[in-house]
């Protein structure tokens with residue numbers, strides 16, 4: 001019986017190490033809510049091992065970008081109970097301005113502070129800043145500073161974690177620059193305006209973005225135009241995203257003879273601290289294969 005209890009206890013501990021890494025047994029002393037996935041992964045890294053901190057992700061791990069996000073009543077509760085609300089900024093959460101302005105005590109950390117913004121096709125700021133590793137590093141530093149101010153007792157821990165994570169990001173960025181430097185074919189077609197910052201960072205040339213809104217389908221006219229463009233330009237690869245259906249990409253590929261590859265803007269995924277690093281490593285592999 002004792003043995004059974006020990007086994008059960010071990011199982012519970014094991015289970016909780018895997019599944020509740022960012023939660024504490026005690027009620028949280030300090031609650032951090034992030035708006036969506038990329039910020040959540042950053043916050044997991046920055047708060048790693050700091051006791052009494054709970055990190056929750058408002059939009060959930062599989063929502064993707066917040067372009068069409070509808071606030072749920074549970075989101076309101078989460079934010080009301082938060083000590084800190086971490087946002088991407090650059091317009092990604094502008095639909096929430098009303099909510100946050102009604103909570104004067106809520107600290108909002110805008111991770112985009114100081115990041116130069118690119119305009120999208122409509123002339124608005126493109127919010128997909130985190131897809132550039134350089135920007136992600138700036139965001140991590142901004143969030144760590146914000147958390148250090150809001151929870152000064154743990155400021156040193158947040159800064160140390162951020163430094164360690166930034167070091168990993170910097171190594172990956174260097175590796176990507178090195179391994180992509182020899183690629184001569186730099187023209188890409190994508191399906192969502194998630195990649196301009198990434199393309200700028202690694203010297204890729206986005207010839208066309210087929211869908212501005214990721215969940216809308218391109219019109220027949222746009223499909224035909226894109227097929228013509230691909231045929232005429234000699235572009236051999238188009239990049240879809242794992243988050244969205246590949247049907248349009250497949251049609252264009254079939255009609256133009258191009259191949260479809262998947263580039264990940266790291267906007268959905270698992271509760272893993274290394275999720276962004278892994279997504280970017282995979283992007284490197286895909287780019288080397290697709291653009292050789």
Ligand SMILES: [Zn+2]
Pocket residue numbers: 065066067128192193194214
């Ligand atoms: Zn997006």
